[in-house]
Structure formats: structure tokens, C-alpha cells
Amino acid sequence: MDFGKVEKSLFVNLCMEKVDKVISLCLRRGIIFPNSEIYGTFSGFFDFGPIGSELKRNIENSWWEFFVKDEIVGIDGAIITSPKVWEASGHVKSFHDPLVECEKCKKSFRADHLVEGALKISVDGLSIEKINEIIENEKIVCPNCHGKLSFVKEFNLMFKTHVGAVEDSSSIAYLRPETAQLIFINFKRVLQTSRKKLPFGIAQIGKAFRNEISPRNFVFRAREFTQMEIEYFIHPEKLNECKYYNEIKDMVVPLCTQDMQEKNERDKFKNIKIEDAINEKIIGTKWHAYWIAKCLQYFYYIGIKKENLRVRQHLKDELSHYSTETWDIEYKYPWGWKELMGIANRTDFDLKQHIMHSGEDLSYFDEDKKERVIPYVIEPSFGVDRLIFTILLDGYEEVEIKGEKRIFLRLNKKISPIKVGVFPLMKKDNLPEKALEVYNLLKDKFKCIYDESGSIGKRYARCDEIGVPYCITIDYQTLNDDTVTIRDRDTTKQERVKIFDLERKIRELLES
Ligand code: ATP
Numbered sequence: 001m002d003f004g005k006v007e008k009s010l011f012v013n014l015c016m017e018k019v020d021k022v023i024s025l026c027l028r029r030g031i032i033f034p035n036s037e038i039y040g041t042f043s044g045f046f047d048f049g050p051i052g053s054e055l056k057r058n059i060e061n062s063w064w065e066f067f068v069k070d071e072i073v074g075i076d077g078a079i080i081t082s083p084k085v086w087e088a089s090g091h092v093k094s095f096h097d098p099l100v101e102c103e104k105c106k107k108s109f110r111a112d113h114l115v116e117g118a119l120k121i122s123v124d125g126l127s128i129e130k131i132n133e134i135i136e137n138e139k140i141v142c143p144n145c146h147g148k149l150s151f152v153k154e155f156n157l158m159f160k161t162h163v164g165a166v167e168d169s170s171s172i173a174y175l176r177p178e179t180a181q182l183i184f185i186n187f188k189r190v191l192q193t194s195r196k197k198l199p200f201g202i203a204q205i206g207k208a209f210r211n212e213i214s215p216r217n218f219v220f221r222a223r224e225f226t227q228m229e230i231e232y233f234i235h236p237e238k239l240n241e242c243k244y245y246n247e248i249k250d251m252v253v254p255l256c257t258q259d260m261q262e263k264n265e266r267d268k269f270k271n272i273k274i275e276d277a278i279n280e281k282i283i284g285t286k287w288h289a290y291w292i293a294k295c296l297q298y299f300y301y302i303g304i305k306k307e308n309l310r311v312r313q314h315l316k317d318e319l320s321h322y323s324t325e326t327w328d329i330e331y332k333y334p335w336g337w338k339e340l341m342g343i344a345n346r347t348d349f350d351l352k353q354h355i356m357h358s359g360e361d362l363s364y365f366d367e368d369k370k371e372r373v374i375p376y377v378i379e380p381s382f383g384v385d386r387l388i389f390t391i392l393l394d395g396y397e398e399v400e401i402k403g404e405k406r407i408f409l410r411l412n413k414k415i416s417p418i419k420v421g422v423f424p425l426m427k428k429d430n431l432p433e434k435a436l437e438v439y440n441l442l443k444d445k446f447k448c449i450y451d452e453s454g455s456i457g458k459r460y461a462r463c464d465e466i467g468v469p470y471c472i473t474i475d476y477q478t479l480n481d482d483t484v485t486i487r488d489r490d491t492t493k494q495e496r497v498k499i500f501d502l503e504r505k506i507r508e509l510l511e512s
Contacts, residue, residue, distance in 0.1 A: 019334050022392045023162065023218055027506040031055065031392070031468050032219060044215030044223030046385070051466050054417030054447060056226070059207050059302065059384055059391075062414055063228050072201035072212055072230065072365050073194045075181025079162065079207055080173050088357035089159060089181050089350060090321055091174075099129050099155035099213050099419055100135070100369075104147025106425055111152040115140060122266060124316030128152050129134060157210045160224075175209035180379060182206075183231045184350040187362050198364055198375055199287070201232040205384070216484075217335065219385040226384040232291065233375035235366065236348060239285035248293035249275040254310040256330075256337075261315060267337065269310040282313075284325045284345065287378050291343050292327055295380050299329065299340075303412025304394050308332045309340075322349040329382075331390050340390055343384030349372040391415070395467065411467030413510050419446040420506060421463040421471040427452050433473040438484060438499060446510070470509060472502070 026032040030049030036042040048056050068074050074427065086092050098111035111131050112123045116139045123131060132152050134140070142149055159175040162168075176182065183202045185192075190202055206226045215221050235241075253271040255277060274293055277283045292311055299309055314326040326344040330337040350360045351374050363372040395410040413419070422439040426433035430454050439450040449468070451459045456473065463471050471487045477496075478484050484502065485494040486509070495504050 003498070016049075016334055018393065018396065019217070021398075021407075022050065022389075022396050025396070025409070025465060026052070026218075026392070029462075031466070044212055044221075046219050046222055046224075051417045052388070055388060055391075055411075055415060056384060056419065058415040059387060060226075060228065062302055064203070064205065065176055067201075067230060067294075068203045071196060071199065073190065073196065073220075074192060074202055074203045075183060075186055076206060077176075077179065077186065077204060079209075080161065080509065081176060081182065081185070083173050083354060084357060085181050085185055085354075086158065086174050088353045089184075090353065091177055091181075092156070094321055095157050095177055096153045096154035097157055097213055098131055100152045102142035102147045103150055103329070105142060105145040107142065107144050108150075108213055109143070109247050111135065113214065113216075114143065114149075114255065115144070115222060119399070125315050128154065140499055155211075155213055157212065159209045159211050164292065176207075177210050178381070179204045179210050179227045179229050179508065180231060180346075180381065181350070183229070184354055184362075185358075187233075187351060187354075189361065191364065198366075199234040199238070200234065201230045203230045204228075208383075217333075217389075219348075219389050220333070220338075225386070225404075227381060228384055229379060229381040232287070232378045233364075233425045234287050234378065235364075236373055236376045237377060239287050239345075242286035242290045244290050244294075245286050248290055249273070249278075251293045251296075253277070253292060253296060255282065256310055256312040258313045258315055261313075266330075269312075283327070288325060288327070288345055291330075291378050291380050295329055295343060300416050302391070303410075304331070304391065308394060320344065322346045331394075332497045333393065334389075339379060340386060343378065343380045346377040346379050348376055349378065351375065406461055406464065408464045409467035411469075413469045416467040416469055418449050418463070418466060418468045419470065419510060420448045421459065421468045422448055422450050423459050423471065424452050425456055425458060425473055425475040429476070430479065431474055431476075434478055438472060438474055438502070441499070442503065442506070444504060460487065470506060 030053055030386050031052035033047045033049055034041040035045035035047050051072060083427050099108055100111040100114060101108050110497050115123050115131060115134050119138060123500040136151055141147060161173055161175065163173045164171050180246060183204055205226060205228045207224060210458065212221055212223050215223055251274050252271045253274060254268040255272050260268060272282065274289050278286060278289055283289045296309065300306060308331055310330050312328050312330050323344040324347055326342055328339040329341045331340045355362050363374050366373050391411065397408045397410055399406050420442060422435055422442065425434035436450065439448060442448050445476055451462065460471055473485045475485065482499045483496045486497055486505065489493045
């Protein structure tokens with residue numbers, strides 16, 4: 001018996017148990033629901049509930065406030081756009097995943113994921129032929145019915161629709177599979193209207209759609225999701241002239257380099273100073289290094305645990321068709337290190353493609369050299385939904401208190417959906433009236449909830465489960481001296497505060 005294998009599977013089961021618990025919390029507490037649940041659900045689509053939609057909004061706002069300022073401006077592009085955009089970008093021709101079908105039960109699977117799951121190896125970047133070879137040599141069968149698998153073929157991930165009254169090949173359009181192209185096609189207009197000079201960035205938050213072969217791991221891989229992307233345009237000869245370099249050069253980042261992966265150290269990372277990574281040519285350009293550092297700083301800022309993040313370089317044969325260098329910020333998910341976000345050097349590929357296909361001049365006039373150039377682009381890109389799931393997994397904790405299992409969602413205060421819970425100690429003796437007075441005082445200043453049902457312990461527990469950082473209780477002493485208690489979710493310590501000082505105090509706590 002291979003005990004290593006048994007232990008490993010036990011570990012995987014324990015970890016996946018956490019995934020199930022977080023999903024169950026999402027359903028119980030109104031965070032995320034499977035779409036069309038009353039009709040038996042619709043695979044790959046999800047809806048955000050009352051708590052989840054607040055969380056999503058807070059994350060989007062925190063990202064926008066963190067990045068969209070100075071030389072970065074925003075846009076909000078259309079979801080359906082001319083099919084010519086996707087022909088130019090290469091998506092019509094090459095936005096594929098490898099598909100394999102079971103010849104017996106007819107189920108479809110993503111071939112690379114199937115191989116990874118069966119053999120516990122990474123096949124990122126392998127060709128269709130190579131994946132076929134592995135399936136055949138390793139005798140991998142259908143995980144559903146053990147039937148024989150078909151040959152692997154390419155499957156285009158774009159959702160098609162028709163625009164207008166006639167449904168024929170001339171009316172085909174696509175739901176955008178990424179938000180980035182809307183930035184490239186609006187490059188000239190944004191440049192003219194915002195009067196920015198290189199380097200500058202365009203940011204966007206919006207829906208993207210991918211007809212994933214096998215959506216899985218809840219919202220980690222969905223068919224409809226929200227992306228937050230920045231295309232940061234840089235003079236092609238100035239990728240090492242980063243004006244913020246001094247701010248980030250001493251930052252230590254956890255890197256898993258190409259070299260390490262080639263030496264079979266794929267599961268590891270090394271803490272390397274940005275300056276050393278640049279000097280040793282591990283990271284290709286200073287602007288790329290800046291964006292890696294800045295995005296890590298954002299994830300730390302919203303409270304993701306440092307030890308669960310690393311930055312992995314794409315192997316050469318794994319790079320997308322438009323990229324010369326890509327680093328993924330990966331999270332240590334219960335199912336392994338996986339991409340949370342990608343930071344790619346997209347070069348001048350997209351602008352050049354759109355120049356070629358549209359005939360428009362999308363170049364930039366370099367006033368110093370008096371010549372026109374096509375800017376290069378560094379693209380930090382990620383999905384909000386994937387980030388939300390990551391935050392929930394990262395913040396979920398079970399604690400035993402007096403023999404009872406209690407769940408805490410340790411969300412960072414900046415993003416927690418509800419900031420303050422207000423409770424009367426008892427549902428009698430004028431306590432609810434006084435508690436409502438306090439609630440009315442605060443509700444327009446902070447996202448608050450009022451709760452008077454069940455024991456006070458149950459009400460604290462309900463708030464802990466959705467990450468409310470502070471709970472205020474109105475008790476008998478309040479009726480005498482106009483003070484209330486504020487309980488801190490993470491320490492569970494309580495402090496007495498005068499009602500007239502409450503707003504200032506909460507503001508101070510939330511900003512601390
Ligand atoms: P993966 O390798 O996980 O399929 P990708 O490399 O295809 O991701 P990109 O095209 O780089 O992803 O998309 C940028 C980001 O969008 C990803 O880092 C991820 O956060 C998010 N994303 C991509 N596909 C999905 C999806 N199906 N569901 C949720 N988020 C997604």
C-alpha cells in the first residue's frame with residue numbers, strides 16, 4: 001500500500017472539506033447562489049446575494065480607488081462588440097481549450113484538467129498531440145463511467161449570438177471573452193480626450209464570458225464572470241524607465257521562476273528582492289516588476305495572507321500568443337497553487353493587430369523624438385469572482401468556543417460587506433427602542449444591520465459568519481448612562497463607548 005498516496009488523498013479531502021464549508025456558508029448567508037436554482041441550476045453561472053453583492057461592490061471600489069488615479073483613467077465598454085474585434089485579436093482563431101469526450105457516456109471534459117487530475121502533474125502549455133499521447137500511454141479513462149475517451153480537439157470558448165432580426169452567418173457576434181479588447185479599440189479616443197502622455201493606463205471593470213468546457217471549483221472557473229483589468233501603455237524603448245521603481249525595488253517578492261519549474265521545483269518559491277530579480281534578469285523589465293509589486297501590494301492591502309500568495313512565471317511554451325513574458329499571481333488553493341491573476345507583457349501585439357485590421361492609425365506621437373511609435377502594454381488582469389472566492393477561503397476560520405464550533409469570516413474591514421451590527425440585549429424593557437435610535441444614528445454613515453431575534457450569542461455568531469467587524473449592544477446600562485458596548489470580531493473584546501462619541505469611534509476603528 002502506498003501510504004504517501006493515502007495521506008495525500010486524506011489531505012486533499014480535508015482541504016476540499018473547507019471548500020464545501022465555504023460554499024455552504026455562501027448559500028446560508030446570502031453571499032453567492034448557483035444561478036437558476038429553482039430550475040435545477042445552470043452550470044457555470046452564479047448570482048450574488050445581499051451580502052455577496054455588497055462584498056463585490058466593496059472589492060471593485062477598493063481596486064478602483066487603489067489604481068485608477070494619476071495617469072490611469074477608466075472606461076466602461078460594451079459587452080457585445082463588432083466580431084471584427086475578435087478576428088483582429090486572434091480570439092476567433094485561437095481562443096481554444098482542449099476538449100475530450102467520453103465515447104460511452106458522451107460527457108465532455110477539459111483534457112488538460114483531466115490529465116492533471118488523474119496524474120497530479122501540470123500540463124500547462126503542452127500541445128494537443130502531447131496531451132493525446134499522455135491520455136493514451138497512461139490509459140486515462142472517463143472519470144464518470146470509465147469509458148474510452150475520444151481524441152482531444154480544440155474548442156473555442158467564445159459565446160456566439162446574433163445581432164438584429166436575421167439569424168445567419170452575417171449577423172454573428174460574440175460576448176466578450178475578456179474586457180481588454182475594449183480598451184485597445186478605444187485607445188485613440190481615450191488618448192485624445194484624456195490628453196495623457198506615455199506612460200499611462202486604462203482600467204476597466206466589466207463582465208466577460210467564456211464557454212468553459214467544465215466549469216468547476218464554484219466561482220473559480222465560471223462561464224460568466226467580472227474582470228478587472230488595466231492596460232498600461234509604455235513607450236516601446238522605455239520599458240526600463242519606470243518612474244516608480246525606487247518605491248518598489250526593495251520589496252521582497254515570492255517568485256517561482258521558469259528556471260525553478262524546469263528543475264522540477266514547481267511547488268516552491270523563493271523570496272527575491274525586486275532589484276535582484278531585475279539585475280539577474282529574472283523579471284524582464286522594470287515596468288513589469290512594478291506591476292507585479294503593485295498588484296501584490298493590493299492583495300495584501302485587502303487582507304489576503306502573504307503566505308498564501310506567490311508569483312509564477314509562465315514557461316515559454318505556456319505563453320499566450322500575444323505575450324513575451326507573463327507572471328501569474330497564484331494563491332495556494334485547497335486544490336494547489338493556481339492563478340488568481342495574470343500580469344502579461346502584451347507587447348504592441350493588440351494595437352498592431354487593430355491597426356492592421358481596421359486601417360486606423362493607433363500610434364502615439366513621441367514629441368521628444370518627433371516620431372510615431374506603437375506603445376507596449378503591461379496588463380494586470382483578474383476576475384473579481386475568483387478573488388471573492390479566494391478571500392472567502394482565506395478568511396474562513398472555525399474556532400471552538402466553550403465546546404461549540406463557531407465560524408469566523410475574518411474579512412478585512414475595508415471590504416467587509418456590513419461594517420456594524422446593532423442589537424438590543426433583550427427584546428423588552430425599552431431596549432429595542434433605544435437600539436433602533438442608535439441604529440438610525442449610524443445607518444446612513446456605515447453599512448449597518450439591526451438584529452433583535454434570538455440570543456445575543458446567536459446574533460454575534462451570525463455577524464461573525466459574514467465578517468461584520470464590529471457589533472454594538474444596547475443593554476440596561478445604556479438606559480442609565482447612554483453608553484453602549486462595541487465588540488471586536490477578531491478579539492471578541494468589548495469596549496464601552498458614549499453614544500454621542502459612537503460615530504467618531506467607529507470611523508476610527510474602521511480606519512485603524
Ligand atoms: P485559467 O488559466 O485559470 O483558465 P486564463 O489564463 O485563461 O485563466 P486570463 O485569460 O489570463 O485567464 O484571464 C485573466 C483573469 O480572469 C484570470 O487570472 C482569472 O482571475 C480570471 N478568469 C479567467 N477565466 C475565468 C473563469 N472561467 N472564471 C472566473 N475567472 C476567470
